Amino acid sequence: MTEIAVNVEKGDSASVKEFVRKALSQNLQAEEILNNGLIKGMDSIGKKFKNNEIFIPEVLIATRAMKAGMDMVRPHLTESKNMYKGKIVMGTVKGDLHDIGKKIVSMILERVGYEIIDLGIDVPREKFIGIVEKENPDVVGMSALLTTTMSNMREIVEALERANLRNNLKIIIGGAPITQSYADEIRADGYASDAASAVTLVKSLLKHKN
Amino acid sequence: MSYKVKILSEDKTIAAMENELLADKIQKAGINLSAYCSKRGLCGKCFVEIVDGKLPPLKGREEFLLKHKKLSKNYRLACMYKIKGDLSIEIPEESIMQEMFILKTGIESPIEFDPPVKKYHLQLKKPEISFPYSIMESFEFYFRDKNLIIPLNLLKTLQDIIERSSFNITAVVYNDNEILNVEQDNTLNKNYGIAIDLGTTTVVVELVDLNTGESIDIQTAANSQMKYGSDVVSRISFAFSDPKNLDELRNSILKTLNQMIKQILDKNYIDSSYVYEIAVAGNTSMNHFLLGMPVKSLALAPFNPVFTRLPELPERYFGFKMNKYGKVYIAPNIKSFVGGDVSAGLIASDLANRKGNYLFIDLGTNGEIVLKTGKKLVVTSTAAGPAFEGMNISCGTLAVPGAIYKAEYKNKLDFFTIGDKSATGICGTGLIDLIAIFLDKGKISPKGTIKNKRKKIAVTDNIHITQKDIREMQLAIAAIKTGIRMILKEYHLKKEELDGIFIAGAFGNYLNIKNSMRIGLLPQIDDERIIFIGNSSLAGVKALLLSKPAREKIDSLIKKIQYLSMATNPLFQEYFIEALEFKEINH
Numbered sequence: 001m002t003e004i005a006v007n008v009e010k011g012d013s014a015s016v017k018e019f020v021r022k023a024l025s026q027n028l029q030a031e032e033i034l035n036n037g038l039i040k041g042m043d044s045i046g047k048k049f050k051n052n053e054i055f056i057p058e059v060l061i062a063t064r065a066m067k068a069g070m071d072m073v074r075p076h077l078t079e080s081k082n083m084y085k086g087k088i089v090m091g092t093v094k095g096d097l098h099d100i101g102k103k104i105v106s107m108i109l110e111r112v113g114y115e116i117i118d119l120g121i122d123v124p125r126e127k128f129i130g131i132v133e134k135e136n137p138d139v140v141g142m143s144a145l146l147t148t149t150m151s152n153m154r155e156i157v158e159a160l161e162r163a164n165l166r167n168n169l170k171i172i173i174g175g176a177p178i179t180q181s182y183a184d185e186i187r188a189d190g191y192a193s194d195a196a197s198a199v200t201l202v203k204s205l206l207k208h209k210n
Numbered sequence: 211m212s213y214k215v216k217i218l219s220e221d222k223t224i225a226a227m228e229n230e231l232l233a234d235k236i237q238k239a240g241i242n243l244s245a246y247c248s249k250r251g252l253c254g255k256c257f258v259e260i261v262d263g264k265l266p267p268l269k270g271r272e273e274f275l276l277k278h279k280k281l282s283k284n285y286r287l288a289c290m291y292k293i294k295g296d297l298s299i300e301i302p303e304e305s306i307m308q309e310m311f312i313l314k315t316g317i318e319s320p321i322e323f324d325p326p327v328k329k330y331h332l333q334l335k336k337p338e339i340s341f342p343y344s345i346m347e348s349f350e351f352y353f354r355d356k357n358l359i360i361p362l363n364l365l366k367t368l369q370d371i372i373e374r375s376s377f378n379i380t381a382v383v384y385n386d387n388e389i390l391n392v393e394q395d396n397t398l399n400k401n402y403g404i405a406i407d408l409g410t411t412t413v414v415v416e417l418v419d420l421n422t423g424e425s426i427d428i429q430t431a432a433n434s435q436m437k438y439g440s441d442v443v444s445r446i447s448f449a450f451s452d453p454k455n456l457d458e459l460r461n462s463i464l465k466t467l468n469q470m471i472k473q474i475l476d477k478n479y480i481d482s483s484y485v486y487e488i489a490v491a492g493n494t495s496m497n498h499f500l501l502g503m504p505v506k507s508l509a510l511a512p513f514n515p516v517f518t519r520l521p522e523l524p525e526r527y528f529g530f531k532m533n534k535y536g537k538v539y540i541a542p543n544i545k546s547f548v549g550g551d552v553s554a555g556l557i558a559s560d561l562a563n564r565k566g567n568y569l570f571i572d573l574g575t576n577g578e579i580v581l582k583t584g585k586k587l588v589v590t591s592t593a594a595g596p597a598f599e600g601m602n603i604s605c606g607t608l609a610v611p612g613a614i615y616k617a618e619y620k621n622k623l624d625f626f627t628i629g630d631k632s633a634t635g636i637c638g639t640g641l642i643d644l645i646a647i648f649l650d651k652g653k654i655s656p657k658g659t660i661k662n663k664r665k666k667i668a669v670t671d672n673i674h675i676t677q678k679d680i681r682e683m684q685l686a687i688a689a690i691k692t693g694i695r696m697i698l699k700e701y702h703l704k705k706e707e708l709d710g711i712f713i714a715g716a717f718g719n720y721l722n723i724k725n726s727m728r729i730g731l732l733p734q735i736d737d738e739r740i741i742f743i744g745n746s747s748l749a750g751v752k753a754l755l756l757s758k759p760a761r762e763k764i765d766s767l768i769k770k771i772q773y774l775s776m777a778t779n780p781l782f783q784e785y786f787i788e789a790l791e792f793k794e795i796n797h
Contacts, residue, residue: 100783
């Protein structure tokens with residue numbers, strides 16, 4: 001199990017696959033492999049990224065290794081115990097073309113069990129509203145890297161309120177110029193400074209559901 | 211009938227047909243004869259000595275000019291001389307235009323000295339009762355131009371000026387067809403312009419003699435808009451958060467510029483009324499702030515500016531400390547955030563006329579990359595962030611006295627500070643050297659991880675590099691690397707096919723080429739093909755101040771230059787992530 005976590009951290013897809021195969025052949029529970037192996041490795045990656053110990057490329061390689069392991073574990077997960085934890089819509093707001101940070105957050109959330117609908121970059125308000133109406137997600141995550149585009153987040157929150165879509169929906173925001181006080185000011189439910197914090201944040205916001 | 215023209219001073223003989231203009235023939239022979247007044251017999255700068263051959267009677271202003279220049283009777287203006295027989299001439303050195311070296315490094319980039327502001331010393335004809343012609347006509351007589359413009363407010367004052375100076379005046383002419391001002395007596399030697407490099411962080415003002423193109427003095431100051439945000443994006447968001455803020459930004463920079471102009475003029479005992487033109491090169495955002503243009507469109511994708519090129523503007527739009535009839539020229543913006551500073555850089559590097567494939571890279575907060583290949587010019591911009599300028603770095607500093615700008619490792623770590631002052635921080639070039647050294651010593655992994663437990667490397671007792679500093683530098687370097695890779699890929703070029711890379715920006719000659727290649731910032735090519743051109747924005751805007759042809763050239767270049775958008779290119783992300791590692795990427 002430790003080997004799985006360590007190799008996810010290393011980003012060594014081949015070794016991850018090998019150890020997952022071994023674990024499955026030893027009749028270990030798929031849930032256990034997932035939680036104590038793959039997710040543990042990913043959590044550790046998130047923490048190291050937060051502390052600047054590793055950088056974007058290592059995170060991406062680790063998520064790739066994680067995915068390789070996941071694909072093998074998934075068929076063994078029982079339907080009832082499936083790891084589905086909730087649905088999250090992610091997007092970078094209109095006027096802003098920054099992608100990487102939002103993508104890392106999306107990938108890590110996806111790996112730890114959330115369904116992600118990534119709307120991409122330069123996403124207009126109407127698109128956020130439309131997708132929330134259609135998909136009824138648990139969380140909307142918005143990203144902005146420019147002080148000039150962050151004000152669009154407020155407009156989206158207000159539009160969701162006006163459209164009466166806000167009641168069962170959690171809104172989280174992030175990006176270089178964003179702060180907790182800005183999140184409070186525009187009535188978002190939470191702010192996270194990095195991918196690891198975003199996972200913790202989403203977990204706590206959706207506690208009542210799981 | 212063909213005649214022979216011997217140019218004794220150049221040891222050349224050329225053939226000429228009847229009635230051909232001597233000035234044209236001299237220029238066609240490849241001699242850089244001065245043509246300040248566009249061969250209209252006005253300026254007296256193309257006198258040649260007729261050693262042997264026909265000496266026609268003095269025409270127009272020739273007699274007046276001969277007398278003033280104290281030349282002997284066998285001198286004639288080449289631009290007034292029609293060839294009617296064999297000739298032997300001497301061209302005095304004063305009549306040959308000296309080549310201008312715009313770049314301090316001495317790299318050739320030919321600039322035709324032909325400033326829009328020109329002065330002519332004239333003895334106006336006195337009107338008589340038998341021929342009471344108007345003041346306008348007396349000017350038209352000299353300039354032989356029916357479309358001559360004399361602004362009404364100036365025209366109203368002319369009678370007094372002319373009478374006070376007994377018809378002995380100096381006309382200040384703009385673009386050959388507009389009288390900007392009329393000064394009493396001969397003020398030919400008082401003719402100044404100012405070139406301004408309007409940077410986001412730093413502003414440089416250069417005082418230039420418009421008669422000779424010589425630099426008189428240079429002054430540098432911090433951009434006072436820093437207090438509204440250190441980068442353009444934060445200033446843009448400040449500007450549109452309240453309509454009053456744009457004015458505040460504008461007034462702030464105008465105040466800084468006027469203080470600098472006043473200082474540089476006072477220091478050199480020059481009256482501001484003899485400054486007739488100011489030329490400014492700034493990035494797109496700075497140009498918008500300077501004019502008080504709305505910046506909303508620059509705040510959001512697709513980041514289109516309000517204007518690219520503007521006609522020369524009257525001084526009154528700015529309130530600059532200069533002659534009240536003076537003009538202000540703004541180097542044109544190209545596309546999006548690629549602004550007048552890059553236009554100026556294109557002029558300074560003469561990029562469009564180089565033979566082969568060249569890159570021009572301006573390493574600043576906003577990194578601009580221009581590729582010249584075949585007949586094409588392509589530009590892209592990439593947000594490197596302020597790390598190269600020492601900002602967002604724990605012990606970072608601008609390139610100011612006390613900044614560590616260079617480091618070496620010979621048995622031990624040696625570093626050098628600007629002005630030999632005790633070290634106060636590290637500027638961009640110092641960071642590059644230090645990172646290269648720490649990579650070699652294995653203190654940093656190629657992925658950028660500091661290997662010790664403290665996640666900090668000491669440079670001096672109180673200056674260090676932190677893990678976060680390395681991350682900031684990785685992002686800045688990756689932005690430039692990605693830009694270079696994408697623009698080369700788009701045009702199917704390999705780095706070996708590059709004939710040269712011009713490096714512009716504040717880094718100047720401090721940038722260590724080997725170390726820049728070591729950390730992957732620059733592609734690994736022959737050292738000799740890396741060409742530092744220093745502050746090309748200032749050099750280029752000085753050229754634009756001094757040369758109408760340079761202004762025409764940049765106008766035509768910005769029409770044909772193509773723009774490569776990086777943000778919307780699906781490859782960008784993949785390339786960017788690969789570029790984060792401290793190593794060269796394959797081009």
